[in-house]
Amino acid sequence: xxxxxxxxxxxxxxxxxxxxxxxxCSGPQSALQPAGVDAEQIGQLFWWMCxxxxxxxxxxxxxxxxxxxxxxxxxxxxxxRWLIIGGGAIAPPVVLGALLxxxxxxxxxxxxxxxxxxxVTVSGERWWWRVxxxxxSGGTVELANEVRLPxxxxxxxxxxxxxxxxxxxxxSLGGKVDMIxxxxxxxxxxxxxxxxxxxxxxxxxxxxxxxxxxxxVVMEPEAFTVWLEQQAAPAQTPxxxxxxxxxxxxxxxxxxxCHTIRGTPADGVLGPDLTHVxxxxxxxxxxxxxxxxxxxxxxxxxxxxxxxxxxxxxxxxPEGQLTALAAYxxxxx
Amino acid sequence: MAQRMESEPDSESEALPxxxxxxxxxxxxxxxxxxxxxxxxxTAAIWCAKVVGRDGSLEGARIAIGVYTVLTxxxxxxxxxxxxxxxxxxxxxxPHDFDTPADRHRFLGFATVLLGGLSVVATLYxxxxxxxxxxxx
Ligand SMILES: [Cu+2]
Numbered sequence: 001x002x003x004x005x006x007x008x009x010x011x012x013x014x015x016x017x018x019x020x021x022x023x024x025c026s027g028p029q030s031a032l033q034p035a036g037v038d039a040e041q042i043g044q045l046f047w048w049m050c051x052x053x054x055x056x057x058x059x060x061x062x063x064x065x066x067x068x069x070x071x072x073x074x075x076x077x078x079x080x081r082w083l084i085i086g087g088g089a090i091a092p093p094v095v096l097g098a099l100l101x102x103x104x105x106x107x108x109x110x111x112x113x114x115x116x117x118x119x120v121t122v123s124g125e126r127w128w129w130r131v132x133x134x135x136x137s138g139g140t141v142e143l144a145n146e147v148r149l150p151x152x153x154x155x156x157x158x159x160x161x162x163x164x165x166x167x168x169x170x171x172s173l174g175g176k177v178d179m180i181x182x183x184x185x186x187x188x189x190x191x192x193x194x195x196x197x198x199x200x201x202x203x204x205x206x207x208x209x210x211x212x213x214x215x216x217v218v219m220e221p222e223a224f225t226v227w228l229e230q231q232a233a234p235a236q237t238p239x240x241x242x243x244x245x246x247x248x249x250x251x252x253x254x255x256x257x258c259h260t261i262r263g264t265p266a267d268g269v270l271g272p273d274l275t276h277v278x279x280x281x282x283x284x285x286x287x288x289x290x291x292x293x294x295x296x297x298x299x300x301x302x303x304x305x306x307x308x309x310x311x312x313x314x315x316x317x318p319e320g321q322l323t324a325l326a327a328y329x330x331x332x333x
Numbered sequence: 334m335a336q337r338m339e340s341e342p343d344s345e346s347e348a349l350p351x352x353x354x355x356x357x358x359x360x361x362x363x364x365x366x367x368x369x370x371x372x373x374x375x376t377a378a379i380w381c382a383k384v385v386g387r388d389g390s391l392e393g394a395r396i397a398i399g400v401y402t403v404l405t406x407x408x409x410x411x412x413x414x415x416x417x418x419x420x421x422x423x424x425x426x427x428p429h430d431f432d433t434p435a436d437r438h439r440f441l442g443f444a445t446v447l448l449g450g451l452s453v454v455a456t457l458y459x460x461x462x463x464x465x466x467x468x469x470x
């Protein structure tokens with residue numbers, strides 16, 4: 001297209017489209033910017049496929065240009081026939097065969113169980129993530145909506161679902177694996193770079209599917225150990241009087257029917273564990289920031305923020321209780 | 334390859350070996366591949382579910398699938414050879430598109446050969462999976 005002749009609006013549109021398609025290539029959720037061993041392998045496969053596809057495209061277009069423009073006379077039918085048999089019938093199975101030989105060996109390594117390494121269980125539930133870590137004492141501790149991993153360690157994931165099929169995907173770290181009701185599927189990841197990444201549900205699972213994400217934090221092993229110990233501990237007792245009123249409101253309004261806050265009488269299991277909810281990087285399965293204001297919004301407008309959500313909106317709560325609740329929950333570091 | 338024969342061969346002089354053509358030979362190679370795929374899949378599934386468990390080794394199933402592979406390739410080989418014989422009937426050359434019983438005969442043979450080649454590739458692709466994947470996990 002001749003840029004000087006195209007209307008200004010069009011030019012803006014074209015450059016915006018080009019920009020947005022580029023911005024998709026980097027960031028915390030990109031398979032093209034690997035931060036894990038498995039993502040690296042998948043990325044390599046992708047670049048090989050791209051390169052070979054471009055090569056084949058160039059060859060085909062090259063031949064087309066040659067036959068129609070450079071040398072448009074009648075071609076020797078014998079040579080042409082061999083070209084068609086070679087390029088059309090023999091080359092494709094050979095190229096696809098090479099791709100299989102290259103790609104198939106990747107499969108077992110992507111799901112290989114990590115021998116005596118860290119083993120995390122994640123359950124995809126409409127529309128959030130129930131996460132279980134083993135504790136040093138041999139038990140398990142339940143967390144939610146955030147996955148933290150020690151850098152350089154091969155971590156195994158056991159994936160399940162109680163309702164419909166979800167899919168667990170952290171593009172920066174590796175491939176995606178379905179979470180299937182009644183089955184346990186496996187995935188292994190080995191992060192190579194410290195940082196914050198994003199995971200998402202990659203299988204349509206209903207109304208709020210697009211709002212079912214999570215943060216992934218890759219940490220130095222020592223920091224990870226400290227974090228896990230802190231997460232396994234019971235909740236802090238509220239310090240301010242506002243937070244204390246928040247805790248009372250939490251227990252009085254039936255939140256504890258669905259939510260657990262370890263160290264308090266709240267022991268519901270329908271919704272995410274909130275023991276250290278204030279220490280997470282986001283709220284509502286990766287869709288809100290984690291601050292008092294967002295807590296208040298979430299509690300009051302739950303169904304507007306996440307249509308279809310399995311938590312009732314508490315729009316009738318008086319302002320004072322809401323502020324107290326928000327202060328209490330955001331303080332649960 | 335020889336030059337295409339432009340004249341219609343004298344149909345009277347070509348006596349066909351069989352009186353009625355069937356399409357069975359044509360479809361046989363892809364059917365063998367299909368059967369091979371199904372039986373290999375079932376073998377691996379039963380092996381992992383009933384014999385060694387979900388983290389077990391595929392070793393036994395691999396041997397069985399190896400045997401299926403050889404049998405299937407031999408089967409496709411025989412079918413393709415018979416197709417080639419049909420294709421080579423008389424002296425005509427491809428593309429066998431005259432409206433005569435003899436050319437129809439050759440055409441079916443030639444198509445059988447092509448489908449045989451395709452089935453060999455498909456069978457090898459299936460077999461590749463079992464070469465690289467050694468456990469039920
Ligand atoms: Cu989902």
